Amino acid sequence: MNFTFDPALSPYIYFADLAFVGFAAVALFGGVVAVGARRLIHAVLGLVTSLVGVAGLYVYLGTHFIAAMQILIYVGAVSISITFAVMLARPPSEAEKDPRLAPGKLVAGATVALFSAAVLGAVVLGYPWEAEPTRVEGTIFQVGEGLLTRYAFVFELISLVLLVAIVGSVVLARRGRGRHPTGGE
Protein backbone atom coordinates (compact mmCIF):
# COMPACT_ATOMS: atom_id res chain seq x y z
CA MET A 1 0.00 0.00 0.00
CA ASN A 2 1.84 3.06 -1.22
CA PHE A 3 -0.98 5.54 -0.78
CA THR A 4 -0.13 8.79 0.89
CA PHE A 5 -3.12 10.42 2.47
CA ASP A 6 -3.69 14.03 3.12
CA PRO A 7 -4.24 13.95 6.89
CA ALA A 8 -7.09 16.43 6.47
CA LEU A 9 -8.95 13.72 4.57
CA SER A 10 -8.77 11.14 7.34
CA PRO A 11 -12.38 11.63 8.51
CA TYR A 12 -13.52 10.78 5.01
CA ILE A 13 -11.80 7.43 5.18
CA TYR A 14 -13.82 6.49 8.24
CA PHE A 15 -16.98 7.59 6.47
CA ALA A 16 -16.00 5.54 3.43
CA ASP A 17 -15.36 2.46 5.56
CA LEU A 18 -18.67 2.98 7.28
CA ALA A 19 -20.38 3.32 3.91
CA PHE A 20 -18.78 0.11 2.68
CA VAL A 21 -20.01 -1.83 5.71
CA GLY A 22 -23.44 -0.26 5.32
CA PHE A 23 -23.78 -1.09 1.62
CA ALA A 24 -22.51 -4.62 2.13
CA ALA A 25 -25.03 -5.08 4.94
CA VAL A 26 -27.84 -3.77 2.71
CA ALA A 27 -26.85 -6.13 -0.10
CA LEU A 28 -26.65 -9.14 2.23
CA PHE A 29 -29.90 -8.27 4.00
CA GLY A 30 -31.67 -7.96 0.66
CA GLY A 31 -30.27 -11.29 -0.44
CA VAL A 32 -31.50 -13.01 2.72
CA VAL A 33 -34.96 -11.49 2.26
CA ALA A 34 -35.02 -12.51 -1.40
CA VAL A 35 -34.27 -16.13 -0.54
CA GLY A 36 -36.28 -16.46 2.64
CA ALA A 37 -39.44 -14.49 1.91
CA ARG A 38 -42.78 -16.28 2.00
CA ARG A 39 -44.49 -14.00 -0.48
CA LEU A 40 -43.08 -13.66 -3.94
CA ILE A 41 -43.36 -9.89 -4.00
CA HIS A 42 -41.29 -9.62 -0.83
CA ALA A 43 -38.64 -11.72 -2.52
CA VAL A 44 -38.60 -9.33 -5.48
CA LEU A 45 -38.26 -6.33 -3.18
CA GLY A 46 -35.47 -8.13 -1.32
CA LEU A 47 -33.73 -8.54 -4.66
CA VAL A 48 -34.18 -4.82 -5.30
CA THR A 49 -32.66 -4.01 -1.90
CA SER A 50 -29.73 -6.26 -2.65
CA LEU A 51 -29.18 -4.62 -6.05
CA VAL A 52 -29.29 -1.16 -4.48
CA GLY A 53 -26.66 -2.31 -1.99
CA VAL A 54 -24.46 -3.50 -4.86
CA ALA A 55 -24.97 -0.14 -6.61
CA GLY A 56 -23.78 1.47 -3.38
CA LEU A 57 -20.63 -0.67 -3.53
CA TYR A 58 -20.02 0.62 -7.06
CA VAL A 59 -20.32 4.17 -5.76
CA TYR A 60 -17.85 3.26 -3.02
CA LEU A 61 -15.44 2.09 -5.73
CA GLY A 62 -15.84 5.43 -7.53
CA THR A 63 -17.58 4.07 -10.63
CA HIS A 64 -20.61 6.31 -10.64
CA PHE A 65 -21.61 5.38 -14.16
CA ILE A 66 -21.88 1.68 -13.41
CA ALA A 67 -23.78 2.43 -10.21
CA ALA A 68 -26.29 4.59 -12.13
CA MET A 69 -26.66 1.86 -14.75
CA GLN A 70 -27.17 -0.72 -12.02
CA ILE A 71 -30.07 1.30 -10.60
CA LEU A 72 -31.49 2.30 -13.99
CA ILE A 73 -31.45 -1.16 -15.51
CA TYR A 74 -31.76 -3.59 -12.62
CA VAL A 75 -33.98 -1.62 -10.26
CA GLY A 76 -35.80 0.44 -12.88
CA ALA A 77 -36.35 -2.16 -15.58
CA VAL A 78 -35.54 -5.75 -14.64
CA SER A 79 -37.14 -5.87 -11.22
CA ILE A 80 -40.14 -3.89 -12.49
CA SER A 81 -40.70 -6.53 -15.18
CA ILE A 82 -40.32 -9.28 -12.57
CA THR A 83 -42.90 -7.55 -10.38
CA PHE A 84 -45.18 -7.16 -13.33
CA ALA A 85 -44.91 -10.87 -14.08
CA VAL A 86 -45.63 -11.68 -10.43
CA MET A 87 -48.72 -9.46 -10.46
CA LEU A 88 -50.08 -10.99 -13.65
CA ALA A 89 -49.39 -14.60 -12.63
CA ARG A 90 -52.12 -16.61 -10.92
CA PRO A 91 -52.01 -16.51 -7.11
CA PRO A 92 -50.08 -19.44 -5.59
CA SER A 93 -52.05 -22.45 -4.42
CA GLU A 94 -51.96 -23.52 -0.77
CA ALA A 95 -49.30 -26.16 -1.42
CA GLU A 96 -47.08 -23.65 -3.19
CA LYS A 97 -47.58 -21.08 -0.44
CA ASP A 98 -46.06 -23.32 2.19
CA PRO A 99 -43.42 -25.50 0.54
CA ARG A 100 -42.26 -28.39 2.67
CA LEU A 101 -38.63 -28.67 3.63
CA ALA A 102 -37.72 -31.99 2.01
CA PRO A 103 -34.31 -33.46 3.00
CA GLY A 104 -33.38 -33.81 -0.67
CA LYS A 105 -33.88 -30.08 -1.25
CA LEU A 106 -31.87 -29.31 1.87
CA VAL A 107 -28.94 -31.44 0.71
CA ALA A 108 -29.04 -29.99 -2.81
CA GLY A 109 -29.17 -26.44 -1.50
CA ALA A 110 -26.38 -27.00 0.99
CA THR A 111 -24.21 -28.61 -1.70
CA VAL A 112 -24.64 -25.69 -4.08
CA ALA A 113 -24.03 -23.17 -1.29
CA LEU A 114 -20.91 -24.95 -0.05
CA PHE A 115 -19.55 -25.36 -3.57
CA SER A 116 -20.01 -21.66 -4.39
CA ALA A 117 -18.57 -20.67 -1.03
CA ALA A 118 -15.54 -22.94 -1.60
CA VAL A 119 -14.87 -21.64 -5.13
CA LEU A 120 -15.37 -17.96 -4.24
CA GLY A 121 -13.41 -18.36 -1.01
CA ALA A 122 -10.51 -20.04 -2.82
CA VAL A 123 -10.43 -17.23 -5.37
CA VAL A 124 -10.62 -14.47 -2.76
CA LEU A 125 -7.99 -16.03 -0.48
CA GLY A 126 -5.72 -17.20 -3.29
CA TYR A 127 -5.54 -13.91 -5.19
CA PRO A 128 -2.81 -11.49 -4.13
CA TRP A 129 -4.83 -8.33 -3.57
CA GLU A 130 -2.81 -5.24 -4.35
CA ALA A 131 -3.80 -1.63 -4.43
CA GLU A 132 -3.73 -0.15 -7.91
CA PRO A 133 -0.70 2.11 -8.28
CA THR A 134 -2.80 4.80 -9.93
CA ARG A 135 -6.34 5.88 -9.30
CA VAL A 136 -8.71 3.71 -11.31
CA GLU A 137 -11.18 5.77 -13.28
CA GLY A 138 -14.51 4.12 -13.97
CA THR A 139 -15.70 7.07 -15.95
CA ILE A 140 -18.21 7.05 -18.71
CA PHE A 141 -15.49 7.81 -21.28
CA GLN A 142 -13.44 4.75 -20.45
CA VAL A 143 -16.49 2.51 -20.34
CA GLY A 144 -17.66 3.83 -23.70
CA GLU A 145 -14.25 3.53 -25.30
CA GLY A 146 -13.83 0.01 -23.99
CA LEU A 147 -17.23 -1.06 -25.31
CA LEU A 148 -16.55 0.32 -28.79
CA THR A 149 -12.93 -0.81 -29.19
CA ARG A 150 -11.53 -3.61 -27.08
CA TYR A 151 -14.81 -5.28 -26.13
CA ALA A 152 -16.75 -4.46 -29.31
CA PHE A 153 -17.12 -8.12 -30.27
CA VAL A 154 -18.37 -9.18 -26.84
CA PHE A 155 -20.69 -6.19 -26.80
CA GLU A 156 -22.23 -7.18 -30.16
CA LEU A 157 -22.46 -10.79 -29.02
CA ILE A 158 -24.46 -9.73 -25.96
CA SER A 159 -26.85 -7.73 -28.11
CA LEU A 160 -27.30 -10.81 -30.30
CA VAL A 161 -28.15 -12.88 -27.22
CA LEU A 162 -30.66 -10.25 -26.15
CA LEU A 163 -32.18 -10.19 -29.64
CA VAL A 164 -32.61 -13.97 -29.53
CA ALA A 165 -34.26 -13.63 -26.12
CA ILE A 166 -36.69 -11.00 -27.45
CA VAL A 167 -37.58 -13.08 -30.50
CA GLY A 168 -38.02 -16.13 -28.26
CA SER A 169 -40.39 -14.31 -25.93
CA VAL A 170 -42.45 -13.05 -28.87
CA VAL A 171 -42.68 -16.60 -30.24
CA LEU A 172 -43.74 -17.95 -26.84
CA ALA A 173 -46.33 -15.21 -26.42
CA ARG A 174 -47.81 -15.89 -29.86
CA ARG A 175 -48.03 -19.61 -29.20
CA GLY A 176 -49.85 -18.90 -25.93
CA ARG A 177 -52.29 -16.74 -27.84
CA GLY A 178 -53.06 -19.61 -30.23
CA ARG A 179 -53.82 -22.05 -27.43
CA HIS A 180 -56.23 -19.70 -25.66
CA PRO A 181 -58.04 -17.93 -28.48
CA THR A 182 -59.99 -15.76 -26.05
CA GLY A 183 -56.82 -14.65 -24.31
CA GLY A 184 -58.12 -15.75 -20.90
CA GLU A 185 -57.85 -18.97 -18.90
Added chain:
Amino acid sequence: MSNALPPDLIRLVVSLAVVVGFAFANAAVLVLVERKVCGHIQRRPGPFEVGPHGLLQTAIDGLKLMGKQILVPDNADTKLFRLAPILSFVPPIAALIVVPFAKVLQVRDLDIGVLFILSLAAVNVLAILVAGWSSANKYSLFGAIRAVAQNVAYEIPLLLSLLVVVMWVGSFRMSDIVAAQDGFWFVFTPMGFVAFLIYFVTGLAETNRAPFDLPEAESELTAGFHTEYAGMGFGLFFLGEYTNMLLMAAIATTCFLGGWNGPWFLAVSGTGVVATLIQLCWFLVKVYGIILVMVWIRWTFPRVRFDQLLNFCWKVLIPISMANLVATAVVAKLVPLG
Protein backbone atom coordinates in the same frame (compact mmCIF):
# COMPACT_ATOMS: atom_id res chain seq x y z
CA MET B 1 -7.89 15.27 14.69
CA SER B 2 -7.72 19.00 14.25
CA ASN B 3 -10.39 19.34 11.57
CA ALA B 4 -12.97 16.73 12.47
CA LEU B 5 -15.50 18.58 10.32
CA PRO B 6 -14.06 19.21 6.87
CA PRO B 7 -15.58 22.23 5.09
CA ASP B 8 -16.75 20.09 2.20
CA LEU B 9 -18.80 17.94 4.57
CA ILE B 10 -20.40 21.01 6.13
CA ARG B 11 -21.20 22.31 2.64
CA LEU B 12 -22.79 18.97 1.76
CA VAL B 13 -24.98 18.85 4.86
CA VAL B 14 -26.08 22.47 4.53
CA SER B 15 -26.91 22.11 0.84
CA LEU B 16 -28.85 18.90 1.47
CA ALA B 17 -30.90 20.71 4.09
CA VAL B 18 -31.52 23.55 1.64
CA VAL B 19 -32.56 21.12 -1.10
CA VAL B 20 -34.98 19.30 1.19
CA GLY B 21 -36.43 22.61 2.36
CA PHE B 22 -36.79 23.77 -1.21
CA ALA B 23 -38.61 20.57 -2.18
CA PHE B 24 -41.10 21.02 0.67
CA ALA B 25 -41.64 24.71 -0.10
CA ASN B 26 -42.06 23.90 -3.78
CA ALA B 27 -44.74 21.32 -3.06
CA ALA B 28 -46.60 23.68 -0.71
CA VAL B 29 -46.60 26.50 -3.26
CA LEU B 30 -47.48 24.27 -6.20
CA VAL B 31 -50.51 22.76 -4.48
CA LEU B 32 -51.88 26.25 -3.98
CA VAL B 33 -50.93 27.35 -7.51
CA GLU B 34 -52.58 24.29 -8.95
CA ARG B 35 -55.82 24.88 -7.10
CA LYS B 36 -55.87 28.60 -7.87
CA VAL B 37 -55.10 28.13 -11.58
CA CYS B 38 -57.64 25.33 -11.77
CA GLY B 39 -60.22 27.57 -10.19
CA HIS B 40 -59.60 30.46 -12.56
CA ILE B 41 -59.62 28.18 -15.60
CA GLN B 42 -63.02 26.92 -14.44
CA ARG B 43 -64.21 30.51 -13.70
CA ARG B 44 -64.28 30.26 -9.91
CA PRO B 45 -61.89 31.77 -7.34
CA GLY B 46 -60.41 28.50 -6.00
CA PRO B 47 -59.57 28.33 -2.28
CA PHE B 48 -60.57 31.72 -0.92
CA GLU B 49 -61.37 31.49 2.79
CA VAL B 50 -58.09 30.93 4.67
CA GLY B 51 -55.87 33.98 4.73
CA PRO B 52 -55.93 36.80 2.19
CA HIS B 53 -57.15 35.42 -1.13
CA GLY B 54 -56.84 31.88 0.27
CA LEU B 55 -53.05 32.06 0.40
CA LEU B 56 -52.76 30.12 3.66
CA GLN B 57 -54.87 27.20 2.43
CA THR B 58 -51.92 24.81 1.86
CA ALA B 59 -50.39 25.54 5.24
CA ILE B 60 -53.67 24.68 6.94
CA ASP B 61 -54.10 21.61 4.72
CA GLY B 62 -50.62 20.45 5.69
CA LEU B 63 -51.46 20.84 9.38
CA LYS B 64 -54.67 18.89 8.85
CA LEU B 65 -52.83 16.08 7.07
CA MET B 66 -50.25 15.89 9.86
CA GLY B 67 -52.96 15.74 12.48
CA LYS B 68 -54.77 12.87 10.83
CA GLN B 69 -54.40 9.30 11.97
CA ILE B 70 -52.41 7.09 9.61
CA LEU B 71 -54.74 4.22 8.84
CA VAL B 72 -53.50 0.90 7.52
CA PRO B 73 -56.15 -1.34 5.93
CA ASP B 74 -56.71 -4.73 7.57
CA ASN B 75 -55.50 -6.86 4.67
CA ALA B 76 -52.65 -4.55 3.74
CA ASP B 77 -49.05 -5.54 3.93
CA THR B 78 -48.19 -3.16 6.77
CA LYS B 79 -44.43 -2.79 6.24
CA LEU B 80 -44.64 -2.23 2.49
CA PHE B 81 -47.66 0.02 2.93
CA ARG B 82 -45.63 2.32 5.15
CA LEU B 83 -42.50 2.06 3.01
CA ALA B 84 -44.15 3.14 -0.25
CA PRO B 85 -44.66 6.88 0.49
CA ILE B 86 -41.03 7.15 1.64
CA LEU B 87 -39.86 5.44 -1.55
CA SER B 88 -41.89 7.89 -3.57
CA PHE B 89 -40.49 11.13 -2.13
CA VAL B 90 -36.86 10.36 -1.28
CA PRO B 91 -35.49 9.69 -4.82
CA PRO B 92 -36.78 12.91 -6.45
CA ILE B 93 -35.36 14.97 -3.57
CA ALA B 94 -32.05 13.13 -3.86
CA ALA B 95 -32.02 13.81 -7.60
CA LEU B 96 -32.21 17.55 -6.94
CA ILE B 97 -28.57 17.55 -5.82
CA VAL B 98 -27.25 17.52 -9.41
CA VAL B 99 -29.59 20.27 -10.66
CA PRO B 100 -27.63 23.45 -11.46
CA PHE B 101 -29.76 26.27 -10.09
CA ALA B 102 -27.00 28.75 -10.98
CA LYS B 103 -23.36 28.56 -11.97
CA VAL B 104 -22.24 27.95 -8.39
CA LEU B 105 -25.54 26.72 -6.95
CA GLN B 106 -25.19 23.01 -7.54
CA VAL B 107 -24.63 20.54 -4.73
CA ARG B 108 -22.67 17.97 -6.74
CA ASP B 109 -21.64 18.21 -10.39
CA LEU B 110 -21.50 14.49 -11.16
CA ASP B 111 -20.12 13.36 -14.50
CA ILE B 112 -23.28 11.30 -14.94
CA GLY B 113 -25.69 14.11 -14.00
CA VAL B 114 -28.52 13.32 -16.44
CA LEU B 115 -28.22 9.56 -15.87
CA PHE B 116 -28.22 10.07 -12.11
CA ILE B 117 -31.58 11.83 -12.26
CA LEU B 118 -33.07 9.27 -14.64
CA SER B 119 -31.92 6.32 -12.56
CA LEU B 120 -33.47 7.83 -9.44
CA ALA B 121 -36.65 8.63 -11.36
CA ALA B 122 -36.90 4.93 -12.22
CA VAL B 123 -37.41 4.18 -8.52
CA ASN B 124 -40.66 6.14 -8.61
CA VAL B 125 -42.38 3.32 -10.52
CA LEU B 126 -41.32 0.92 -7.82
CA ALA B 127 -42.89 3.15 -5.17
CA ILE B 128 -46.20 3.21 -7.05
CA LEU B 129 -46.06 -0.55 -7.50
CA VAL B 130 -45.37 -1.18 -3.83
CA ALA B 131 -48.15 1.23 -2.83
CA GLY B 132 -50.69 -0.33 -5.17
CA TRP B 133 -49.83 -3.89 -4.31
CA SER B 134 -49.59 -3.52 -0.55
CA SER B 135 -52.95 -1.75 -0.27
CA ALA B 136 -54.79 -5.04 -1.03
CA ASN B 137 -57.41 -3.16 -2.99
CA LYS B 138 -58.33 -3.78 -6.59
CA TYR B 139 -58.43 -0.10 -7.52
CA SER B 140 -54.96 0.38 -6.11
CA LEU B 141 -53.65 -2.67 -7.93
CA PHE B 142 -55.15 -1.50 -11.22
CA GLY B 143 -53.57 1.89 -10.68
CA ALA B 144 -50.21 0.25 -10.04
CA ILE B 145 -50.43 -1.97 -13.12
CA ARG B 146 -51.32 1.02 -15.28
CA ALA B 147 -48.48 3.03 -13.78
CA VAL B 148 -45.95 0.32 -14.62
CA ALA B 149 -47.10 -0.16 -18.20
CA GLN B 150 -47.19 3.58 -18.75
CA ASN B 151 -43.88 4.44 -17.11
CA VAL B 152 -41.93 1.61 -18.69
CA ALA B 153 -43.20 2.61 -22.14
CA TYR B 154 -42.66 6.35 -21.75
CA GLU B 155 -39.21 6.00 -20.27
CA ILE B 156 -37.89 4.96 -23.70
CA PRO B 157 -38.75 8.16 -25.66
CA LEU B 158 -37.75 10.19 -22.59
CA LEU B 159 -34.26 8.71 -22.63
CA LEU B 160 -34.01 9.00 -26.41
CA SER B 161 -34.99 12.67 -26.39
CA LEU B 162 -32.40 13.45 -23.71
CA LEU B 163 -29.80 11.45 -25.63
CA VAL B 164 -30.14 13.98 -28.44
CA VAL B 165 -28.79 16.67 -26.13
CA VAL B 166 -26.17 14.38 -24.61
CA MET B 167 -24.94 13.41 -28.07
CA TRP B 168 -24.69 17.03 -29.07
CA VAL B 169 -22.78 18.10 -25.98
CA GLY B 170 -20.80 14.90 -25.61
CA SER B 171 -21.29 14.82 -21.84
CA PHE B 172 -23.81 13.81 -19.21
CA ARG B 173 -22.54 16.51 -16.88
CA MET B 174 -25.20 19.12 -16.18
CA SER B 175 -22.73 22.03 -16.12
CA ASP B 176 -21.31 21.02 -19.54
CA ILE B 177 -24.82 20.90 -20.98
CA VAL B 178 -25.57 24.39 -19.66
CA ALA B 179 -22.19 25.72 -20.82
CA ALA B 180 -22.83 24.38 -24.34
CA GLN B 181 -26.00 26.49 -24.53
CA ASP B 182 -24.38 29.82 -23.82
CA GLY B 183 -26.49 32.15 -25.97
CA PHE B 184 -27.72 29.25 -28.11
CA TRP B 185 -30.47 27.14 -26.59
CA PHE B 186 -31.12 23.66 -27.90
CA VAL B 187 -34.85 24.27 -28.15
CA PHE B 188 -34.16 26.67 -31.05
CA THR B 189 -32.54 23.96 -33.22
CA PRO B 190 -34.84 21.71 -35.30
CA MET B 191 -33.72 18.51 -33.59
CA GLY B 192 -33.69 20.17 -30.21
CA PHE B 193 -37.23 21.43 -30.70
CA VAL B 194 -38.56 17.97 -31.61
CA ALA B 195 -36.68 16.43 -28.70
CA PHE B 196 -38.08 19.11 -26.38
CA LEU B 197 -41.66 18.40 -27.46
CA ILE B 198 -41.16 14.66 -27.00
CA TYR B 199 -39.49 15.23 -23.65
CA PHE B 200 -42.35 17.44 -22.51
CA VAL B 201 -45.04 14.91 -23.48
CA THR B 202 -43.18 11.98 -21.93
CA GLY B 203 -42.42 14.10 -18.88
CA LEU B 204 -46.16 14.65 -18.40
CA ALA B 205 -46.66 10.90 -18.62
CA GLU B 206 -43.75 10.06 -16.31
CA THR B 207 -45.02 12.42 -13.62
CA ASN B 208 -48.53 10.94 -14.03
CA ARG B 209 -50.03 14.31 -14.89
CA ALA B 210 -53.26 14.76 -16.83
CA PRO B 211 -53.98 13.94 -19.64
CA PHE B 212 -51.84 10.91 -18.72
CA ASP B 213 -52.98 10.52 -15.10
CA LEU B 214 -54.39 7.03 -15.60
CA PRO B 215 -52.69 5.48 -12.53
CA GLU B 216 -54.79 7.70 -10.28
CA ALA B 217 -57.76 8.46 -12.54
CA GLU B 218 -60.30 9.69 -9.99
CA SER B 219 -63.36 8.94 -12.08
CA GLU B 220 -62.38 5.34 -12.87
CA LEU B 221 -60.14 4.12 -10.05
CA THR B 222 -61.21 6.49 -7.23
CA ALA B 223 -57.59 7.53 -6.67
CA GLY B 224 -55.65 4.58 -8.05
CA PHE B 225 -52.54 3.55 -6.18
CA HIS B 226 -53.01 5.96 -3.26
CA THR B 227 -56.69 5.20 -2.61
CA GLU B 228 -55.99 3.72 0.83
CA TYR B 229 -53.57 6.36 2.06
CA ALA B 230 -54.66 8.90 4.64
CA GLY B 231 -52.90 11.70 6.46
CA MET B 232 -49.22 12.24 5.85
CA GLY B 233 -48.88 9.02 3.81
CA PHE B 234 -51.01 10.73 1.19
CA GLY B 235 -49.15 13.97 1.85
CA LEU B 236 -45.80 12.34 1.08
CA PHE B 237 -47.11 10.98 -2.23
CA PHE B 238 -48.11 14.50 -3.16
CA LEU B 239 -44.74 15.83 -2.06
CA GLY B 240 -43.11 13.21 -4.30
CA GLU B 241 -45.36 14.07 -7.22
CA TYR B 242 -44.71 17.79 -7.05
CA THR B 243 -40.98 17.25 -6.56
CA ASN B 244 -41.03 15.05 -9.66
CA MET B 245 -42.72 17.87 -11.58
CA LEU B 246 -40.04 20.26 -10.38
CA LEU B 247 -37.34 17.82 -11.41
CA MET B 248 -38.86 17.22 -14.83
CA ALA B 249 -39.11 20.98 -15.43
CA ALA B 250 -35.55 21.45 -14.14
CA ILE B 251 -34.17 18.86 -16.60
CA ALA B 252 -36.13 20.48 -19.43
CA THR B 253 -34.71 23.86 -18.47
CA THR B 254 -31.17 22.56 -18.19
CA CYS B 255 -31.15 20.44 -21.33
CA PHE B 256 -33.26 22.49 -23.72
CA LEU B 257 -33.80 26.02 -22.40
CA GLY B 258 -30.26 27.01 -21.55
CA GLY B 259 -30.35 26.34 -17.79
CA TRP B 260 -29.48 29.43 -15.79
CA ASN B 261 -28.45 31.35 -18.92
CA GLY B 262 -30.63 34.36 -19.63
CA PRO B 263 -31.52 35.37 -23.19
CA TRP B 264 -28.34 36.33 -25.06
CA PHE B 265 -28.72 40.06 -24.45
CA LEU B 266 -29.27 39.57 -20.72
CA ALA B 267 -26.81 36.74 -20.06
CA VAL B 268 -24.82 36.93 -16.83
CA SER B 269 -22.12 34.31 -16.44
CA GLY B 270 -20.27 35.46 -13.31
CA THR B 271 -20.00 33.65 -9.99
CA GLY B 272 -20.57 36.63 -7.69
CA VAL B 273 -23.59 36.99 -5.40
CA VAL B 274 -25.53 39.29 -7.73
CA ALA B 275 -24.78 37.20 -10.82
CA THR B 276 -25.82 34.06 -8.95
CA LEU B 277 -29.10 35.66 -7.93
CA ILE B 278 -29.82 36.72 -11.51
CA GLN B 279 -29.00 33.22 -12.78
CA LEU B 280 -31.21 31.68 -10.09
CA CYS B 281 -34.05 33.97 -11.16
CA TRP B 282 -33.72 32.94 -14.80
CA PHE B 283 -33.65 29.28 -13.83
CA LEU B 284 -36.71 29.52 -11.60
CA VAL B 285 -38.63 31.61 -14.15
CA LYS B 286 -38.11 28.91 -16.79
CA VAL B 287 -38.85 26.03 -14.40
CA TYR B 288 -42.07 27.54 -13.10
CA GLY B 289 -43.06 28.59 -16.62
CA ILE B 290 -42.91 24.94 -17.65
CA ILE B 291 -44.78 23.85 -14.53
CA LEU B 292 -47.52 26.43 -15.21
CA VAL B 293 -47.95 25.01 -18.71
CA MET B 294 -48.25 21.54 -17.16
CA VAL B 295 -50.97 22.78 -14.81
CA TRP B 296 -52.71 24.59 -17.66
CA ILE B 297 -52.70 21.38 -19.75
CA ARG B 298 -54.09 19.39 -16.85
CA TRP B 299 -57.17 21.59 -16.56
CA THR B 300 -57.67 21.95 -20.31
CA PHE B 301 -57.44 18.48 -21.84
CA PRO B 302 -59.51 15.41 -20.98
CA ARG B 303 -57.82 12.17 -19.94
CA VAL B 304 -56.79 9.80 -22.74
CA ARG B 305 -57.83 6.15 -22.89
CA PHE B 306 -55.24 3.57 -21.92
CA ASP B 307 -54.88 1.98 -25.35
CA GLN B 308 -54.53 5.45 -26.89
CA LEU B 309 -51.84 6.23 -24.35
CA LEU B 310 -49.75 3.14 -25.11
CA ASN B 311 -50.31 3.29 -28.89
CA PHE B 312 -49.27 6.94 -28.92
CA CYS B 313 -46.05 6.04 -27.17
CA TRP B 314 -45.05 2.92 -29.09
CA LYS B 315 -46.29 3.93 -32.54
CA VAL B 316 -45.69 7.69 -32.57
CA LEU B 317 -43.25 8.89 -29.93
CA ILE B 318 -40.66 6.12 -30.12
CA PRO B 319 -40.29 6.14 -33.95
CA ILE B 320 -40.10 9.94 -34.02
CA SER B 321 -37.51 10.07 -31.26
CA MET B 322 -35.46 7.30 -32.92
CA ALA B 323 -35.48 9.22 -36.22
CA ASN B 324 -34.62 12.40 -34.38
CA LEU B 325 -31.68 10.70 -32.70
CA VAL B 326 -30.35 9.41 -36.02
CA ALA B 327 -30.77 12.86 -37.58
CA THR B 328 -28.87 14.39 -34.67
CA ALA B 329 -26.08 11.86 -35.05
CA VAL B 330 -25.74 12.67 -38.76
CA VAL B 331 -25.82 16.43 -38.22
CA ALA B 332 -23.44 16.27 -35.28
CA LYS B 333 -21.01 14.32 -37.46
CA LEU B 334 -21.27 16.77 -40.35
CA VAL B 335 -21.31 20.00 -38.32
CA PRO B 336 -18.90 19.75 -35.38
CA LEU B 337 -20.29 22.16 -32.82
CA GLY B 338 -17.43 21.89 -30.35
